[in-house]
Amino acid sequence: MLRHDGRGDSLPSDKCSSCGMNVGVYCCKDCFSPKLSCQMCVVDAHAHLPVHRVEVKVEWHLFQNVTLKDLGLRIQLGHDVGESCLLPIRAFNNDFVLIDTQAIHPIAIYFCGCTKAQSHIQQLLCMGWFPATTSDPKTTATFGVLRQFHILSFESKVSAYEFYHSLVRLTDNTGLLKWKDQYEAFMRMVHEFRHLKMLK
Ligand SMILES: [Zn+2]
Ligand SMILES: [Zn+2]
Ligand SMILES: [Zn+2]
Known part of the structure; x- marks a missing residue:
């Protein structure tokens, strides 16, 4: 349970797990294997999944809800x-x-x-x-x-x-x-x- 509250498998890298270029700060609570992604990748990945719930990392171990609408979907x-x-x-x-x-x-x-x-x-x-x-x-x-x-x-x-x-x-x-x-x-x-x- 604690693992799901934090960065999980994205430790120790700060890079987006999809493109590997931008900083990954967004994590989806409903995807099968949640990893930190950048804004562009998380929006692309949810074109078919608009009802998934996404969080953004605001501090080292602190996440808060953000909507896909706010991210640009x-x-x-x-x-x-x-x-x-x-x-x-x-x-x-x-x-x-x-x-x-x-x-x-x-x-x-x-x-x-x-x-x-x-x-x-x-x-x-x-x-x-x-x-x-x-x-x-x-x-x-x-x-x-x-x-x-x-x-x-x-x-x-x-x-x-x-x-x-x-x-x-x-x-x-x-x-x-x-x-x-x-x-x-x-x-x-x-x-x-x-x-x-x-x-x-
Ligand atoms: Zn990316
Ligand atoms: Zn998702
Ligand atoms: Zn049309």
Whole structure:
């Protein structure tokens, strides 16, 4: 456990484990073999994994949470990963939040605005993300977290309030970060998801 709180296998080198050129200060808590990487490498490595949780080394043995959005990860919907869109449309207010099984993530996403593009809602659903509203969506939940709550509510009788606030604590257990409360949006998505599952 202590090993996972520190630099692990990256001792004694300060270099990025991927490129070996820049200083490695970022560590992913969800990658299989976490090693210290530089900002560019950690963003590149997470183009397919936008819901991983990353930490930055601020002192010799002290790490703190940082979001992939702050590091520069941009998600382009409607195209394959790595492909660029001719008419990207930034999410409303650049204030997009994704609720997942491990945490709540602020995410920088761009919708596809090409002539044959699907609606914004369809683009989100194609990614497995369920939007909280049908116009200018700013909050989504992954199908995974909705399915997890669906099953947990049967087996453990956990309430949506307890489940949602557990996710808030998993994201930041200090309570120092001020989050916009997404509980109402989460409840709306849960109700719609359950209704659609019933109709399926
Ligand atoms: Zn690097
Ligand atoms: Zn990762
Ligand atoms: Zn496009």
